Amino acid sequence: xxxxxxxxxxxxxxxxxxxxxxxxxxxxxxxxxxxxxxxxxxxxxxxxxxxxxxxxxxxxxxxxxxxxxxxxxxxxxxxxxxxxxxxxxxxxxxxxxxxxxxxxxxxxxxxxxxxxxxxxxxxxxxxxxxxxxxxxxxxxxxxxxxx
Numbered sequence: 185x186x187x188x189x190x191x192x193x194x195x196x197x198x199x200x201x202x203x204x205x206x207x208x209x210x211x212x213x214x215x216x217x218x219x220x221x222x223x224x225x226x227x228x229x230x231x232x233x234x235x236x237x238x239x240x241x242x243x244x245x246x247x248x249x250x251x252x253x254x255x256x257x258x259x260x261x262x263x264x265x266x267x268x269x270x271x272x273x274x275x276x277x278x279x280x281x282x283x284x285x286x287x288x289x290x291x292x293x294x295x296x297x298x299x300x301x302x303x304x305x306x307x308x309x310x311x312x313x314x315x316x317x318x319x320x321x322x323x324x325x326x327x328x329x330x331x
Contacts, residue, residue, distance in 0.1 A: 231295035238265035238274040246281040
């Protein structure tokens with residue numbers, strides 16, 4: 185009889201029982217996660233630049249026509265969003281049925297998560313006041329008490 189027909193693994197050892205697998209923290213490889221860790225990992229938005237992306241986990245179609253398929257480009261697999269209503273690629277935020285599950289799609293098609301990360305630093309009140317004072321000096325107002 186062969187070793188595989190006797191219920192043994194490929195290396196001649198018997199397979200691990202469920203109790204033994206639970207006692208080994210890396211039974212399924214070093215990246216194996218427990219149930220709690222897998223539930224805590226929440227998907228992150230995937231905007232393209234600052235635009236919403238139809239491949240984002242939060243992008244949805246109100247007509248339920250969004251299909252994610254794999255196309256091959258130059259020999260490499262690439263994920264592509266297909267609209268089953270049209271039978272062509274999804275146009276993303278320009279579609280009237282597109283919406284964001286997290287309500288982060290802005291009316292112009294930008295992702296609020298991407299725009300939020302690029303916010304401009306706020307100037308202090310004193311800096312704004314100094315700029316305003318310089319504006320008065322440029323206009324020719326010498327004494328601000330005259331206003």
